[in-house]
Amino acid sequence: MSGGTHGDRGLDSPRSFLEYASSRAEERAKNAKLGRVQAYLSAIAPIGAARVRVRAAHLIQELPEDAPPEDAVALAQARVGEFWEAAFGTSDTGDLAARRAIARKPDAFLDRDPQALSEMRRLYESFSVEADLVPQPMAPSRLRALVGILPSWLLGAAAATLLFSITSGPILHRIPWSVLLGILLALHSNATTLALLGVFGRVRRAQEKERADGSSAKEPLSLPDTAIVIPIYHEDPKRVFSSVGAMRDALERTPHAESFTFYVLSDTQDPFVAADEERAWRRLAAVPRSVIPVYYRRRPSNTGKKAGNIAEFAVRNEQRFRYMIVLDADSLIGPGTILELVKRIDSNSRLALLQAPNDLRGGETIYARALQFGHALAGGILLRGLSRWSGGNGNYFGHNAVIRLSAFVRSCGLPKLAGAPPLGGPILSHDFVEAALLCRSGHEVRFAHDLGESYEEPPPSLEDYLTRDRRWCQGNLQHLRLVTAEGLTTLSRIHLLYGALAYLASPLWFAFLILGALSPFVGVTIDDPRLALALTLGAFGLLLFPRVIATLHAIFTRRKEFGGLLRLLSSVGIEFLVSVLLAPIMMFAQSQFVFEILSGRTVSWGTQSRDGSGSSNLFDPRLMIIFFSGIVSGVLLMWSSELLALLLAPIWIPWVLAPLLSRLLTHQGLSRAFRRLGLLRVGTETAPPPIIQSAERLRDYFHPDETSRFRDIVLDPALNARRRQDLEASSPRELTSEERALIEKLEERVLSRGPAALSSEERALLLNDAQALARLHREGWKRWPVESWDLPRPMHAESRER
Numbered sequence: 157m158s159g160g161t162h163g164d165r166g167l168d169s170p171r172s173f174l175e176y177a178s179s180r181a182e183e184r185a186k187n188a189k190l191g192r193v194q195a196y197l198s199a200i201a202p203i204g205a206a207r208v209r210v211r212a213a214h215l216i217q218e219l220p221e222d223a224p225p226e227d228a229v230a231l232a233q234a235r236v237g238e239f240w241e242a243a244f245g246t247s248d249t250g251d252l253a254a255r256r257a258i259a260r261k262p263d264a265f266l267d268r269d270p271q272a273l274s275e276m277r278r279l280y281e282s283f284s285v286e287a288d289l290v291p292q293p294m295a296p297s298r299l300r301a302l303v304g305i306l307p308s309w310l311l312g313a314a315a316a317t318l319l320f321s322i323t324s325g326p327i328l329h330r331i332p333w334s335v336l337l338g339i340l341l342a343l344h345s346n347a348t349t350l351a352l353l354g355v356f357g358r359v360r361r362a363q364e365k366e367r368a369d370g371s372s373a374k375e376p377l378s379l380p381d382t383a384i385v386i387p388i389y390h391e392d393p394k395r396v397f398s399s400v401g402a403m404r405d406a407l408e409r410t411p412h413a414e415s416f417t418f419y420v421l422s423d424t425q426d427p428f429v430a431a432d433e434e435r436a437w438r439r440l441a442a443v444p445r446s447v448i449p450v451y452y453r454r455r456p457s458n459t460g461k462k463a464g465n466i467a468e469f470a471v472r473n474e475q476r477f478r479y480m481i482v483l484d485a486d487s488l489i490g491p492g493t494i495l496e497l498v499k500r501i502d503s504n505s506r507l508a509l510l511q512a513p514n515d516l517r518g519g520e521t522i523y524a525r526a527l528q529f530g531h532a533l534a535g536g537i538l539l540r541g542l543s544r545w546s547g548g549n550g551n552y553f554g555h556n557a558v559i560r561l562s563a564f565v566r567s568c569g570l571p572k573l574a575g576a577p578p579l580g581g582p583i584l585s586h587d588f589v590e591a592a593l594l595c596r597s598g599h600e601v602r603f604a605h606d607l608g609e610s611y612e613e614p615p616p617s618l619e620d621y622l623t624r625d626r627r628w629c630q631g632n633l634q635h636l637r638l639v640t641a642e643g644l645t646t647l648s649r650i651h652l653l654y655g656a657l658a659y660l661a662s663p664l665w666f667a668f669l670i671l672g673a674l675s676p677f678v679g680v681t682i683d684d685p686r687l688a689l690a691l692t693l694g695a696f697g698l699l700l701f702p703r704v705i706a707t708l709h710a711i712f713t714r715r716k717e718f719g720g721l722l723r724l725l726s727s728v729g730i731e732f733l734v735s736v737l738l739a740p741i742m743m744f745a746q747s748q749f750v751f752e753i754l755s756g757r758t759v760s761w762g763t764q765s766r767d768g769s770g771s772s773n774l775f776d777p778r779l780m781i782i783f784f785s786g787i788v789s790g791v792l793l794m795w796s797s798e799l800l801a802l803l804l805a806p807i808w809i810p811w812v813l814a815p816l817l818s819r820l821l822t823h824q825g826l827s828r829a830f831r832r833l834g835l836l837r838v839g840t841e842t843a844p845p846p847i848i849q850s851a852e853r854l855r856d857y858f859h860p861d862e863t864s865r866f867r868d869i870v871l872d873p874a875l876n877a878r879r880r881q882d883l884e885a886s887s888p889r890e891l892t893s894e895e896r897a898l899i900e901k902l903e904e905r906v907l908s909r910g911p912a913a914l915s916s917e918e919r920a921l922l923l924n925d926a927q928a929l930a931r932l933h934r935e936g937w938k939r940w941p942v943e944s945w946d947l948p949r950p951m952h953a954e955s956r957e958r
Contacts, residue, residue, distance in 0.1 A: 189216055189228040191943025196232050199871060200249055203262035211266055226938035233937065239266050243276040250877035252456045253283040286459045287471040289569030292593050308349060312342025315691065322687045325680035329671065333680075336668040337695075343661055344699055346654070350541030351534070351702040355709055379415040379498050380478035382558070387465040389423040389458060391485040393436040394858040396420065399488045401440050401857070402850035404448050406491040416494070417477075418450040421465050423458035427879040430454060431868040434875075436858040454874075462554075463570055463586040474565045478502075484555035488517070490609025490847040497558040497604060506548070508563035508599030509591060512556045512610040513539055517840045517848060523621075523821035524614040525836040526734045529727055531614075532718075532838040534706035540605045548600035549647035554587035556610050560599070564590070567597040573637055578630045578758035585631025588655055589638060592648035609845055618738070618818040619776050622745050627759055629659045629749040662746035669807065673793075673800060703732065717839040727836045737817055740810045744782050779815045786811025866919045867911045869929070871942065876933045880926040891925070899928050907932070907939045 193212040198205070215232055237247055243264075244254045257279035258265050264272040316338025323330050384403070388396055400418055407413050420437060424430045437452040453469075460467060466482060473480075479498060483489065493512060501510045513536065516528040543550065568590040573580045583589055591601045615621040635652040638644075644652075682688045707728050710718060718724040773779075789808040793801035801808075810817070820826065830836055840848055869875045891899065902918050911919065922928045936942075 188943065189219070189223070189225045192225045192937070192941075193228050193232045195942040196229055196937050197236075200236055200255075200873060201262070201265050202255060202259040203265050207262055207265070229938045233934070235266060239268075242268065243273050244280045245277070248873075248877055250873035250875070252454065252874055254280055255874070256283045256453075286455075286457075286464065287468040288460065288464065289467045289471060289565060291569040291571045292567065308345040309342045311345050312338035312340075314338075315341045315695070318687065318691055322682060322684045322691075323675075323680055324683055325675070326678055329675065329678050329680055333668065333671040333675070336664055336671065340661060340664055340668060341695060341698060343654075343657055347538065348698055348701045350538045350545065351705050352541065353544045354537035354539070354541030355705055376499060376502070379412045379495070380502060381417070381476065382415055382498050383417050383419055383469075383473060383477045383480040383561075384483065384494070385419045385421055385466065385469055385480050386483045386485065386487070387421045387423065387462050388433070388485045389462070390426060390429050391424075393429070393432045394855055394860065396433075396485050397436040397440050397858045398854035399486075399851045400450060401854045402847055403489060403491070403494070404440075404446070404450060405850060406847055407494060408447050410491050410495060412495055412498075413447045415498075416448050418448060419469065420450070420452045421469055422452065422454040423461070423465050424454060425458065425878070427869055427875040427882070428865060430878070431865045431872070431875055432860045434872070435861070435864055435868060439858060460582065463583075467569075470561055470565050474561050477561055479558050480561050480564075481558045482555050484612060486518075486613040487555050488611045488847060488851055489556060490845060493607050493609045496607060500604065501558050501560060504600070506598075506600045507602060508560045508567075508594045508597075509550075509552055509601045510558050511550060511552055511601070511603050512558075512607050513603075513605060514553055514556050514612050515608075515610060515840070516614045516838075517611040518613045519616070520831075521616050521822040521824075521827045522734070522830055522836070523618055523818075524616050525827070525830065526731050526821070527614040527621075528838055529718075529836040530731050530735070533710055533728070533731070534702055536605070537706050537709060538702065539603060543603035543605040546603070546647050546651075548602055549595050549645050550591065550601040550603045551651045552587040552591035552601060554585075556612065563594060563597065563599050567593045567599070569593075573634060576756075578753045578756065579634055579637065583631065583634055585628060585635065585655075588632075588635060588652055592638070592641075592644050592652060595645045595648050596643045609847060611840070611848070617822045618741070619773065619778070622778055625742075625746065626749050629746060630753050630759060632656045632659055633750070633753055659746050659750060662743045663750050665743050666747045669804070673804060676797070676800070703728075714839075717842055719834040719837040719842060723834045723837060730835060734821070736806070737810045737813070740807045741782055741814050741817070743807075744785065744811060745778065748778075748781070774815050774819050776815065776818070779818055782811050782814040786814070862916060862919070863911050866914075866923065869923060870911075870932045870936050871940075873933070876929055879923065880929050883924065883926040883929075888924075888926075899925055903928055903931060907935055910940060 190212055193215055194208050197203075197208045197211055201208075203211075212232075215235060216228060219228055219231060236249060240249055240251075240254065241247055244251065244257070246254070248254075257276055260279050261272075261275060264276050267273070316334040319337050320330055320334040323334075386396065386400060397420075400420065404418060407416055420433070422430065422433055424433060433454070434452065437450065441450050441452070455465065455468070458465065470480065479501060481489075481494065481497065489512065497510055497512060501507050515535070516524075516531045519525040519528040570583050570586055570589060572582055575581070594601050615624060632655040636656045639649050639652050639656075707724075710724060711721065715721050715724050718727060786808045789804075790801065790812065793804055793808065831841075869879055899921060902914060902922055906914050906919075906922065914922075922932065
């Protein structure tokens with residue numbers, strides 16, 4: 157064949173064909189080297205794809221043309237190591253502070269210019285120190301009394317006086333018994349006041365015109381730049397990123413999408429969980445044509461816990477964003493609510509924080525669904541009453557709120573309390589204190605009580621609730637030391653005080669019941685049984701009033717939301733029964749919490765269980781303590797007085813039943829039956845809003861993959877280094893020669909055939925050996941086809957120089 161297309165190209169001759177094939181092979185080899193080096197540099201430094209291509213091309217030029225891809229990776233590793241030593245004074249390429257410095261000055265990566273290296277060192281040192289807010293002074297003031305809640309306390313005083321007047325006997329017994337009743341009724345009557353305000357209260361016409369929160373009637377053409385931040389710590393990445401994805405997708409369908417940026421701020425220290433987080437983030441961030449960016453930043457240590465995490469972001473991004481919306485790991489907010497929060501705070505220059513409602517959703521167990529139903533029934537009414545009572549001196553629940561960033565940075569540096577924990581040291585519950593500091597600096601804190609589509613998830617079991625409640629108890633009792641701080645508004649002091657009294661009420665009830673049980677034995681008698689009965693009925697009526705008024709409000713205004721009148725009333729009865737059974741258990745547990753804290757036992761914030769299916773341990777130590785206390789109390793009461801044992805049966809019988817109740821309330825079969833019957837149904841189940849449906853659909857998209865987790869821990873410098881540090885810190889035993897031989901055999905197999913060539917048990921062996929992880933990290937980049945994989949890559953959460 158002498159002509160035609162092939163003849164023109166010269167491929168019909170053996171020599172020409174061999175030359176063409178050889179050139180193609182050289183091109184493929186060059187592309188393989190280039191792709192592998194690009195993959196390695198992308199995992200090391202957050203400098204962008206274009207800069208990675210340029211740096212990789214320069215490195216390839218230093219190699220002979222016939223050099224294999226592994227030599228190219230080895231050269232890249234050497235150059236990166238030299239740069240790391242020159243710029244940061246360390247060989248640890250997994251150092252997160254170094255990555256963040258490179259993200260701020262990406263053009264300086266691998267630059268040997270002394271000025272560039274000096275600037276990188278300066279940035280590295282600044283990121284190596286945790287950014288924090290300036291602590292605000294909270295010295296005690298001369299204020300000796302708090303006012304503004306007189307009606308509740310007058311009612312309590314009247315009840316105490318009545319009890320004292322209708323009894324006779326030892327005065328040293330009657331006085332504390334009467335005083336305790338007065339204090340307890342004063343505390344609980346506050347909920348009745350809020351319920352009345354929530355249902356019947358009216359705001360002034362001017363406030364109604366402004367919707368009581370600073371909202372403007374004019375639709376703005378654009379919104380200020382707003383960061384939506386989600387601080388997480390050892391959370392389920394599937395749950396977190398499905399919610400972020402749903403919120404981003406919904407916001408992108410609005411005209412203000414370009415005003416928002418998502419930041420997932422991780423404090424996770426476990427490299428296995430961090431690997432899943434980063435992989436879920438990569439999947440979310442890689443969505444093409446997305447208008448709203450999603451950034452992921454992980455701190456090397458969780459200094460200051462959640463408050464410190466948010467504080468560092470606020471300090472470093474104050475000039476970039478006007479507002480930040482703080483969410484929790486289980487938060488989910490609809491796009492309309494997000495836009496409305498920003499519009500309202502932007503229309504009122506004095507408003508520093510606007511708190512959205514925290515409606516419960518996603519409960520699957522009977523326990524979670526009972527909490528969810530009770531909150532749906534009365535929560536909105538109470539929040540509306542609280543909003544109308546507190547006005548511009550509202551409170552902060554720690555998430556689902558928009559915050560003016562400049563005011564937060566200048567006002568919300570948390571002080572460190574004198575003394576050691578649990579009542580001293582860092583403030584555990586930061587949200588109430590931050591709201592008080594904002595109000596003290598002249599800003600307003602308000603509730604957006606009328607907004608919807610703002611959700612969080614309930615704890616799935618009683619044990620999970622108690623774990624969380626123990627931390628809240630310690631944090632709220634710390635607030636007692638701040639109640640008299642100088643400059644706080646009266647309502648801020650009341651918020652702090654009542655937060656602590658919510659837990660102190662349990663031991664006060666305990667003491668009141670003990671004094672009542674001892675009354676017959678010390679000679680206290682009731683002089684007027686009719687007045688005593690009236691007082692008892694009045695006290696119970698006061699406790700039940702918020703629930704009754706909320707039920708009536710639901711019957712007349714939104715019974716369809718709960719599945720109709722019959723299901724609503726049935727659910728109210730079930731929720732009331734669950735509350736009655738759990739109230740004595742919570743009284744015992746919270747009294748125990750207070751005693752532990754006062755005796756010096758401390759806890760810290762940890763991972764929260766958010767698994768909707770829930771689980772309950774029949775032999776949970778806390779519940780077993782309550783169980784045995786119930787047994788002992790019942791026996792002693794029956795021995796002393798059968799009548800007294802009968803009267804106090806609503807207290808000690810639930811204690812005996814505590815483990816069984818906890819198990820029944822998380823029983824999956826019973827929970828499914830309740831759902832099928834429509835019991836404890838709420839509006840998000842009757843007609844789920846689009847944002848919830850979208851989040852549920854995305855759950856499986858972020859399902860963790862064990863093989864990919866292994867690959868990421870091997871290749872990612874930060875995850876690999878952290879895992880090796882954890883292993884070395886645990887002082888592992890020395891491997892035998894047979895075990896070391898097995899490890900080396902597995903190393904060779906996984907390097908030659910890839911992570912999928914090992915079983916779960918074999919991958920676990922390698923992940924538990926620091927020496928193997930070091931070798932796999934070094935050789936994996938050289939021998940695996942990393943250029944074709946979706947690999948870990950660092951991402952910054954700071955603004956770059958512009």
